[in-house]
Amino acid sequence: MSDAVGGAATGEPSRDTVGPGWSTPSRLFHWTVAALVLVTVPVGVAMTSEGFDGVRNTLYVSHKGIGVVLLVLVTFRAVWRWLTPAPKLPASIPEGEQRLARFTHRLLYVLLFVMALSGYLRTVGGGYPIELLDALGVPPLVGEMPVWADRLSVLHAFVAYLLVATVAVHVAVVVQHTLFGRTNLLSRMWPPFRSGRS
Numbered sequence: 001m002s003d004a005v006g007g008a009a010t011g012e013p014s015r016d017t018v019g020p021g022w023s024t025p026s027r028l029f030h031w032t033v034a035a036l037v038l039v040t041v042p043v044g045v046a047m048t049s050e051g052f053d054g055v056r057n058t059l060y061v062s063h064k065g066i067g068v069v070l071l072v073l074v075t076f077r078a079v080w081r082w083l084t085p086a087p088k089l090p091a092s093i094p095e096g097e098q099r100l101a102r103f104t105h106r107l108l109y110v111l112l113f114v115m116a117l118s119g120y121l122r123t124v125g126g127g128y129p130i131e132l133l134d135a136l137g138v139p140p141l142v143g144e145m146p147v148w149a150d151r152l153s154v155l156h157a158f159v160a161y162l163l164v165a166t167v168a169v170h171v172a173v174v175v176q177h178t179l180f181g182r183t184n185l186l187s188r189m190w191p192p193f194r195s196g197r198s
């Protein structure tokens with residue numbers, strides 16, 4: 001699908017130019033985090049639901065392992081995002097929508113970080129192991145705090161809903177513009193390696 005301006009001569013609606021989009025490191029961060037979240041959310045839901053007794057332990061170990069990888073990745077990603085300028089959205093996207101997009105992106109960073117940190121603190125604070133960190137020889141960074149561990153457990157489950165809802169809005173906007181609008185927004189982030197000079 002071309003994202004160049006044109007198409008009037010063929011009778012097709014014209015498409016806006018979106019520029020080179022995000023850099024390769026930003027794209028790799030984006031799709032790695034997206035894939036891990038896509039795995040860890042259903043694993044988190046399954047391990048806390050009935051009917052998974054045979055694999056519950058494996059699910060917990062996997063969820064906690066992917067979760068701490070996400071904690072590190074999301075932290076690095078936020079620093080990278082702060083250090084590097086974001087490519088401008090096409091001027092054809094109304095200013096109100098651009099502001100909403102910036103808000104949604106910031107919210108995603110915050111929710112992901114709160115998810116990962118609350119999961120870590122809930123686990124370590126409750127006196128439970130994180131097998132991946134144990135295998136790497138990383139000691140718990142905080143002591144046991146059972147009351148806070150319980151509160152953070154509630155926060156972790158609540159923020160999961162907010163995260164899923166925000167991701168759904170984020171995906172819906174990109175799909176709407178890319179498939180039904182004039183702007184191939186997806187090409188700003190896909191494929192994971194930017195073609196040409198990166």
Ligand code: HEM
Pocket residue numbers: 037040041042044045048063064065066067068070071112113115116117118119120121122123130152153154156157160163
């Ligand atoms: C962005 C990262 C993360 C996401 C998206 C995520 C997502 C989820 C979800 C959807 C649930 C089920 C909530 C429910 O319905 O009760 C859950 C539960 C849980 N998660 Fe995570 N999680 C993340 C990071 C972590 C980390 C880093 C750890 C620990 C190392 C962790 C440990 C747990 C534990 C122990 C539970 C069971 C519920 C509880 O007792 O607190 N999570 N997570």
